[in-house]
Amino acid sequence: MAADEALARRSEETNSVLMRLYGWQPHTVSLGCFQKITDFSKAGVLAHWPVVRRPSGGGAIIHGTDITYGLAVPSSHEWSKRTEDLYSAVHGALVQELNSCDLKAKLVEVAKKDQEQDFYCFNRRAFGDLVVEHPLASSASGDCKILGSAQRRLSCVVLQHGTLLLRRNPQIQGEGSHPGLEDLLQSEAGSVGDVIEGWLQRLADQLGGELIQEAGFSYSKNNGDIMTRTKRYETTTWLNRR
Amino acid sequence: MEKSRRYAKSHEWARLEDDGSVTIGISAYAVEALTDLVFMQLPDVGSTVTAGESFGEIESVKAVSDLYAPISGKVISVNTELPSQLETLNDDPYGSGWIICVEPIEADQIDALFDQEAYDKLIGG
Numbered sequence: 001m002a003a004d005e006a007l008a009r010r011s012e013e014t015n016s017v018l019m020r021l022y023g024w025q026p027h028t029v030s031l032g033c034f035q036k037i038t039d040f041s042k043a044g045v046l047a048h049w050p051v052v053r054r055p056s057g058g059g060a061i062i063h064g065t066d067i068t069y070g071l072a073v074p075s076s077h078e079w080s081k082r083t084e085d086l087y088s089a090v091h092g093a094l095v096q097e098l099n100s101c102d103l104k105a106k107l108v109e110v111a112k113k114d115q116e117q118d119f120y121c122f123n124r125r126a127f128g129d130l131v132v133e134h135p136l137a138s139s140a141s142g143d144c145k146i147l148g149s150a151q152r153r154l155s156c157v158v159l160q161h162g163t164l165l166l167r168r169n170p171q172i173q174g175e176g177s178h179p180g181l182e183d184l185l186q187s188e189a190g191s192v193g194d195v196i197e198g199w200l201q202r203l204a205d206q207l208g209g210e211l212i213q214e215a216g217f218s219y220s221k222n223n224g225d226i227m228t229r230t231k232r233y234e235t236t237t238w239l240n241r242r
Numbered sequence: 243m244e245k246s247r248r249y250a251k252s253h254e255w256a257r258l259e260d261d262g263s264v265t266i267g268i269s270a271y272a273v274e275a276l277t278d279l280v281f282m283q284l285p286d287v288g289s290t291v292t293a294g295e296s297f298g299e300i301e302s303v304k305a306v307s308d309l310y311a312p313i314s315g316k317v318i319s320v321n322t323e324l325p326s327q328l329e330t331l332n333d334d335p336y337g338s339g340w341i342i343c344v345e346p347i348e349a350d351q352i353d354a355l356f357d358q359e360a361y362d363k364l365i366g367g
Contacts, residue, residue, distance in 0.1 A: 033299070033306045056306055057281075083304050111303065127303070154308060
């Protein structure tokens, strides 16, 4: 969370669109900004997992078999003007990439109101969520949600978080268990790595710029800015804010 | 005659009341951009807000937005009904949709904010 916040500040300072991708070790639950900590403590086996709270909203996400992105867009950029524009750009690019792999991906157009307050992010269906029609889907709608995102809109920059499920988490059973991209690609052309590369390239193409991959902006004790911001997210005050 | 509002670049409005206090809310433009509102977190009465810094948060279905204080002051009242009646922000953002009222630290800080004409230009109106 601290690294994403530092990314947002760097985006604001350099007036550039920045994105970082990261995995999770150990497996961790992240709560949305306003989710109740008491709901987490009732979540059965998850109550013993490490837990963090995101600065963005939405439902709980079980991390460990996913890849998470943080995308920072300065307020001068057209993608920052309306909430839905950034979703359309990021999710739409992945829809195009998945469709090129013969997966029936689309964006949710009508939110399912009765699911909007579900504890788990991937049980919800909000406008703009990315779903794939697939035989592995267990939802009544016959689709799998594999990418969910949420924004934190600051004064000069928008930070959008999102998680792409890569595969079903073997430690989770029941309503928190969802197939991921690897599971859906098994019988189709393409690998997860190819899909992600293609997705990022499509985003870069939309921006009309060059995709520059840089290693090193990582959660590291050598990054003073990130370590300073970490203090906020490590406090029980932040975790138990609601 | 309706008291005039001033606006911050971050779309909060401020209105100087007869007793010297300043009522603060968010503009109709900001409410419309937020879309479906689901939750709001407000400061406590007695707390201090600082111009340009976050004093609260509002969550819509897909975004959490910070509320930024247009001026510095001490919070003397909070619209406690608002978090449970968020539709009020859509219906009446400048009246019953007020968010907090502060006792300003510097009385003339409100003059540095956009007037209606400048704000309308900012939002392309």
